[in-house]
Amino acid sequence: MSKEGTTDPLQVRSFLRASGHRFTHQRQLVLDVLQETQGHPDAETIFSLAKARDPKISLATVYRTLALLNEAGLINKHRLGEDHEHFETAQSTPHYHFTCLKCERVIEFEAPQVTQIGRELCEREGIQITEAHLHFSGYCSNCREGDSFDK
């Protein structure tokens, strides 16, 4: 589960310039943080990691950058817990998530069937699908019933 993604500085730079955006220190930084972070950090986490390297960066910039990168398709947004967004660099193969309601652990999995479901729906309804999210929640192997153990 390594982070591939097309996010090296040069590509990002030319991508931004091509779409009429400037290549700033902050944009690079947010992307770096996202690439180097395991899992699915939320905006606040990304912010504090970025701030560790550039104490001047602001939360607003992080949000603005995340929105930009998301629109560009370089990163993806997910509602994992309930309340707020999590981010990850765009992967080549679509995948989905399970979240443990107790320990918040996230398990990623692939499910090609989802693409098929979408395809059928498109045909039947004449729609066009741009995004698919499958999300399970429940209890992971450590948290199901045996709660009392690790208390």
Place this chain on the structure above:
Amino acid sequence: MSKEGTTDPLQVRSFLRASGHRFTHQRQLVLDVLQETQGHPDAETIFSLAKARDPKISLATVYRTLALLNEAGLINKHRLGEDHEHFETAQSTPHYHFTCLKCERVIEFEAPQVTQIGRELCEREGIQITEAHLHFSGYCSNCREGDSFDK
């Protein structure tokens, strides 16, 4: 696509009493509204519909009631657009949603494959799944490309 559900006054009343909750006018009202409303209203919509019948009901009560009914399994919560929750009375068969990014139309569909995906994941990961959400977004038949027509 009729609203079945086990939400007639008598059943709700005894359900609430059984779980140590009181049967109030407001709780009945919220449930009524939810049953009589097509689609997937959000809290604000439910509030204004309820308010039309009882001008004294408060938004806080609506939220508290929705939370209660959701925990009880009588209704379900969904993130359809992006920003806020939508609600619907619990259906007997699991179903999922497509949302049009332009006109916000929601299409419901069934997909038994999802249950299967969940089952496999449970076996492989030793987890326990309590909830499943599959959500597509994109453009409905009216909104894909032909935007200019209905301008």
Place this chain on the structure above:
DNA sequence: GTCCATGCAAACTGTTTGCACGCGC
């Protein structure tokens, strides 16, 4: 030098909570 991007603080949205009163039981 131009203009987009940033930092800051204030605004905003959806939802939750503290508290005194009111009503189901």
Place this chain on the structure above:
DNA sequence: GCGCGTGCAAACAGTTTGCATGGAC
């Protein structure tokens, strides 16, 4: 009448925005 449920307003979390300054090009 006891105690949960309510209404109100204030609090809250996550995110967005207006504005003056700063930096990419």
